[in-house]
């Protein structure tokens with residue numbers, strides 16, 4: 051299982067160091083464009099991707115529920131931790147124009163959008179470029195003090211804009227360099243790409259990533275197929291990887307699962323998701339972001355987290371419950387055993403437990419899901435889960 055400060059985190063740091071020292075695998079820029087192996091190379095937006103047609107702007111999810119939970123009041127201060135295309139930020143400002151929203155995103159393209167939007171909204175939008183894990187530094191350097199913010203919103207994962215640009219390497223539906231970094235540009239060539247991961251890590255590590263972050267039951271077959279393929283030539287494109295995974299699992303053209311909306315799921319969907327989560331260290335980022343948000347929230351301030359994946363949801367749920375995120379709770383004994391075997395913890399410091407006084411009052415005793423009408427309108431919303439809590 052994913053554990054904060056876990057195997058995955060250390061593996062990523064090790065790989066970063068290796069990439070920083072020497073780029074010895076085909077870089078994402080060496081785009082070779084092999085589409086032969088992909089079972090279907092039509093311009094179809096596969097399940098698990100942005101959920102809209104190419105070129106579409108990101109449609110914000112669960113806007114009404116976000117506003118109900120935040121309940122914005124005049125003079126309040128919010129942090130939109132995942133600005134994206136600014137849909138939620140705009141909704142907050144439309145509901146209550148007399149507020150200030152710090153609009154944060156790690157992706158420089160999203161940050162540019164925030165800067166452009168700020169030109170229309172003036173001081174109501176304050177763009178911030180960076181990661182959740184940098185929040186303490188970033189907000190402090192804008193003179194935001196401890197216990198002063200009224201609300202934080204996390205709408206995690208990747209945006210439709212990220213999926214829609216083949217050149218960024220997130221999408222199964224479009225050929226492009228196998229990159230997947232949300233903020234690769236910020237760190238030059240030092241941060242590992244998905245191509246670095248599939249070409250450099252050992253088979254067991256690949257298995258661990260695909261199994262853990264993709265919750266993929268065919269992880270062993272896939273990791274072995276990746277290693278076989280890369281021994282012939284480096285894996286550098288999204289279509290190449292999608293084809294390798296599809297060929298490992300089924301004859302080309304055969305899709306054996308369907309989503310809730312009865313749409314075919316590409317066999318490589320979970321592998322792509324796993325690589326994206328790993329490359330961007332998404333689970334550790336969320337956990338660190340929640341901790342930093344707590345520091346800045348006023349007592350009575352609210353934190354809202356929208357997730358699209360059970361592992362992310364588990365981080366939010368357990369964090370609000372005050373559980374020790376490094377402990378394996380809330381899963382079956384078999385899952386605990388599998389997860390424990392998969393990623394063994396190494397004596398790292400314990401995360402602080404909630405003391406006798408609860409740190410959060412949970413607003414969503416039952417996780418909130420989007421209304422079916424929203425899902426019909428915006429299929430990307432189908433797996434969204436919203437949790438909200440008040441800082442005590």
Ligand SMILES: C[S@@+](CC[C@H](N)C(=O)[O-])C[C@H]1O[C@@H](n2cnc3c(N)ncnc32)[C@H](O)[C@@H]1O
Pocket residue numbers: 108109110111131132133134135136137138139154155156157160180181182183205206207208209210232332335336
């Ligand atoms: C689902 S989109 C958010 C969409 C947005 N709510 C809207 O309405 O347009 C998620 C965004 O969060 C950003 N993001 C993901 N992880 C992040 C992190 N650790 N730190 C900062 N931004 C992050 C991504 O770059 C992406 O733009």
